[in-house]
Amino acid sequence: MPIKVLFESENCTWIDVIAPSAKDLEELNVKFGINELLLQDTVESNHLPKYDEADGVKFFLARENVSTGRKNLNTISDVSTKLGIFISKKFLISVHRLPTSSIDNALLEVNKSYEIASSITPDRIALMIGLKILQTFDRENERILDIMDKLESNIFLGKGMKQDLIKSLYRIKRKAGLNLRILNISSDWVSNFNKLNLEHVEVMDLVDKQKDAIADYEHLGAQVTNLIGMFLALSDQRNNEAMKILSTFSIYFLPITFIAGLYGMNFNHMPELNYKYGYFICLGVMVLVVIITFIYLKRKKF
Known part of the structure; x- marks a missing residue:
C-alpha cells in the first residue's frame, strides 16, 4: 500500500503505512533513515511488544486488540494485531498490517485539535x-462482560445445561488470558514513553491506563473461572438429582423384584403356589412393602 500522509504541519508530519511491502520498507529505510531490523519487526506476525531506539x-x-473470530485461540496474534510507531523530532510513522481503530480514533482527535496545530x-x-x-x-473487556452476563443467565435461569455454554466459557477464558498476557508484556513500550517530550502526568496517565486494563482482565479471568466452577457444580447437582430419582425407584422395586424372583423359582414343592388365595396375598405383601417404603422415605425426607 502507498505511504500515506495523515497529518502535516510545521512541527510534525504523520505518515501511515498499512500492510507494507518490501518496497515500502526499503523506501522508509532510505527516505527516513529508519533501521532495517526495526522495520522488519513490524511485519513479523508473532513479534512481542517492545521499545527500541536506533x-x-x-x-x-x-x-x-482485535476481534478476529478465529476458532483457535493459541497465540497473541489470535486476539491482537501489531502497530509499529517510529518517532523522530519532525515525523511520526505508524506501520501496521491491518486497519486499526486506534489510528482512526487518534487521527480524529488530531483533526479536532488542528486549530492549535503548534502544540x-x-x-x-x-x-x-x-x-x-x-x-x-477496555472495549473488548466490556464486550466479554456482556457475553458473560448472558451466559450466566442461561446457566442459572435457562432450561437444561447446554454443552455449548462450557465451550463459550472456555473461549472467553482463553481470550482473557491472552489479552492479559499482551497487557503485561506491554509494560516495555508503555514505560518508555517517559523518554518522549511529554509531561510526567501525561505519561503516568498512560501507565495507569495499562494498570487498570490489567486489573480488569485479572478480575475477568477470576470471574470466568468461578462461572466455569459453578457450571460444573450445577451439572453435577442435576446429575445427582437424576440419580436420586433412579435410586428412589430402585428402592421401591427392589423388594417387589425379590418377591417376584422368589416365587419364580422352579421348585417342585412350593406350598404357596397351590394355595387358593396365594396370588392375592402375594400382591397384598407387595403393596404393603411399597406403602412402608413410601412412609419411611417420607419421614427421612428423601
Whole structure:
C-alpha cells in the first residue's frame, strides 16, 4: 500500500503505512533513515511488544486488540494485531498490517485539535495512539462482560445445561488470558514513553491506563473461572438429582423384584403356589412393602 500522509504541519508530519511491502520498507529505510531490523519487526506476525531506539529514531511496537473470530485461540496474534510507531523530532510513522481503530480514533482527535496545530508534535500523537491502543482492550473487556452476563443467565435461569455454554466459557477464558498476557508484556513500550517530550502526568496517565486494563482482565479471568466452577457444580447437582430419582425407584422395586424372583423359582414343592388365595396375598405383601417404603422415605425426607 502507498505511504500515506495523515497529518502535516510545521512541527510534525504523520505518515501511515498499512500492510507494507518490501518496497515500502526499503523506501522508509532510505527516505527516513529508519533501521532495517526495526522495520522488519513490524511485519513479523508473532513479534512481542517492545521499545527500541536506533539512529535517533525511537521505535514503539505495540499490540492492539482485535476481534478476529478465529476458532483457535493459541497465540497473541489470535486476539491482537501489531502497530509499529517510529518517532523522530519532525515525523511520526505508524506501520501496521491491518486497519486499526486506534489510528482512526487518534487521527480524529488530531483533526479536532488542528486549530492549535503548534502544540501537535510526534510525541503527542504517539501518546494519543498509545491511549487509543489501551482503550481497545477496555472495549473488548466490556464486550466479554456482556457475553458473560448472558451466559450466566442461561446457566442459572435457562432450561437444561447446554454443552455449548462450557465451550463459550472456555473461549472467553482463553481470550482473557491472552489479552492479559499482551497487557503485561506491554509494560516495555508503555514505560518508555517517559523518554518522549511529554509531561510526567501525561505519561503516568498512560501507565495507569495499562494498570487498570490489567486489573480488569485479572478480575475477568477470576470471574470466568468461578462461572466455569459453578457450571460444573450445577451439572453435577442435576446429575445427582437424576440419580436420586433412579435410586428412589430402585428402592421401591427392589423388594417387589425379590418377591417376584422368589416365587419364580422352579421348585417342585412350593406350598404357596397351590394355595387358593396365594396370588392375592402375594400382591397384598407387595403393596404393603411399597406403602412402608413410601412412609419411611417420607419421614427421612428423601
